[in-house]
Amino acid sequence: MAETPRVAAVGVGYSTTGRKTGLTSRKLAIQACGAAMADAGVDGTDVDGIAVLWNPAGPAPPGLDEVKALDLAQMMGYVPVNWHVDGVGPAYIGPALQAIAAIRAGFCHTCVTVRVINQRLSGTELKAGADATPSTGDEQFRRPFGQLLPLQAIAAMPMQRHMAVYGTTEEQFAQHAVTQRYHASLNDDAIFRDPLSVDDFLAMPYLSTPLRILDCDLPVDSGSAVIYTTEERARDLAQKPVFVESAAFSGTGYMAFEIEDMVKNAPFHTGRHLWERTDLTPADVDCAQLYDGFSIITFQWLEGLGFCGPGESGPFVEAGNTRLGGSLPLNTDGGACNVGRRHGTNFCIESVRQIRGQCGPRQVPDANVAVWANAVGPFGGAVLMVGE
Amino acid sequence: MDTLVKPPMPVPDALTEFFWEGVRAHKLMILRCRNCGHFIHYPRPVCERCLSEDLAPEEVSGRATLYSYTITMKPWHPFWVDKVPYVLATVELPEQEGLKMLTNLVECPHDAVEVGMPLEVTFREVGEGLTLPFFKPAGAV
Structure with missing residues (x-):
């Protein structure tokens, strides 16, 4: 039996990204795959695996086209493929870890991973869909009480719990948003780039206490793709390889965030296993790219991955550690709050670009170790990446 | 209404x-x-x-403690248009550690809501044919 190959990320790319682009889901996927292939310097015949997560991150409006792994593989010239998987969630961490596992296992050698979110019919249409969501299964214990949007159970209540248990403050969440916006100001691809102050943030109204709109990521239409391959093949491609040093993927419950421990859940479980699988430690990490679907999620990952102690994320952020130039530059692309919702893919792509040294004014000097993380609550995962 | x-x-x-x-x-x-x-x-x-x-x-006893809450300011469903702000709450039941349920906290001024406060169940008819178990501060009249 062959030795388990070391896996590298070799190509990254985005589609056109924005609010209501009018592009079909397939078009977003094709653009992202094409960009990642061009980045890596591969063509379709080099690819023999595909892992896709498509959904509109909300109720699907009628007529929205879907992205299916084999359909996309056919269109992009990958077939025949040796590995194909659809719909693995909870977000980009799903297809990423499917690809890494499949390459390590020898099922395929080069796997394209794709996350597409198409929100072209967001707003009124999606709200109408949400209104019609039936209160079946666990939803019968949620919707009749007014638990209607993810931001309530996934974010607002965990924030409140974190504040009550640890003394975290709204100013600390504000400081996090300000730092991320500063990083976004250095990223030409970010959508929100205007300066933001703590006072600006605190002056915004609550959506559901203690959460404000800038605690939330920015819904966009987006396709994102990353190509993984073996170390051996990576050596012959266009970019400096970025290797998967360690990875972990945790599930601690089902989609009922209010039933979980709200402040210690999947990130803590993930963190234990991520560090067990490497000789590196949190002190070796040059930058962290931690999912910010909501601001509290980033705080939970800071603690879960051991960059600070349980409950210490607020003071850690407030002290400036997470700003470029600080001890742990965090979400250096500006985070999904500013670059738009890629459901985790941007954190992988930013890790790769930082280790390659391609980040221009937001480059972390000599970055060679990065960690990215995705999802929270009952499920989550993280990947530690290194250069040579 | x-x-x-x-x-x-x-x-x-x-x-x-x-x-x-x-x-x-x-x-x-x-x-x-x-x-x-x-x-x-x-x-x-x-x-x-x-x-x-x-x-x-x-x-069960109907007693609980407030585990966490959020005061929702926007009506994300037409039914809540005349009911915002409302206190969506997760409560922990004393019968078992970690036994939680989602509910609304009622009969409590919003500036007096506090994680950890003792609560008790109260049943409310919220619409035609729907009764819900809400919670209120323990001992409230």
Whole structure:
């Protein structure tokens, strides 16, 4: 039996990204795959695996086209493929870890991973869909009480719990948003780039206490793709390889965030296993790219991955550690709050670009170790990446 | 109030019908394992602790502590247009560590809501044909 190959990320790319682009889901996927292939310097015949997560991150409006792994593989010239998987969630961490596992296992050698979110019919249409969501299964214990949007159970209540248990403050969440916006100001691809102050943030109204709109990521239409391959093949491609040093993927419950421990859940479980699988430690990490679907999620990952102690994320952020130039530059692309919702893919792509040294004014000097993380609550995962 | 706007109506199934029957009778019922005594909420067809499938609903005390909450300011469903802001809450029941449920906190000024405060169940008719178990500060009249 062959030795388990070391896996590298070799190509990254985005589609056109924005609010209501009018592009079909397939078009977003094709653009992202094409960009990642061009980045890596591969063509379709080099690819023999595909892992896709498509959904509109909300109720699907009628007529929205879907992205299916084999359909996309056919269109992009990958077939025949040796590995194909659809719909693995909870977000980009799903297809990423499917690809890494499949390459390590020898099922395929080069796997394209794709996350597409198409929100072209967001707003009124999606709200109408949400209104019609039936209160079946666990939803019968949620919707009749007014638990209607993810931001309530996934974010607002965990924030409140974190504040009550640890003394975290709204100013600390504000400081996090300000730092991320500063990083976004250095990223030409970010959508929100205007300066933001703590006072600006605190002056915004609550959506559901203690959460404000800038605690939330920015819904966009987006396709994102990353190509993984073996170390051996990576050596012959266009970019400096970025290797998967360690990875972990945790599930601690089902989609009922209010039933979980709200402040210690999947990130803590993930963190234990991520560090067990490497000789590196949190002190070796040059930058962290931690999912910010909501601001509290980033705080939970800071603690879960051991960059600070349980409950210490607020003071850690407030002290400036997470700003470029600080001890742990965090979400250096500006985070999904500013670059738009890629459901985790941007954190992988930013890790790769930082280790390659391609980040221009937001480059972390000599970055060679990065960690990215995705999802929270009952499920989550993280990947530690290194250069040579 | 626009009486034409109905709340999201729970759709009970064979596993959950007991909960809504209980609520209509102003009893808070939680599924419990008859083999090991473990409470199970949200309802599941097996006990996660001992894997017994011999489960039965049991009335609980109706006491709770506030685990966390959020005061929702926007009506994300037409039923809440005249009800915002409302206090969506997760409460922990004293019958078992970590036994939680989602509810609304009522009869409490919003500036007096505090994580950890003791609560007790109160049943409210919120719409035609729908009674919900809400919670209020313990000892409130």
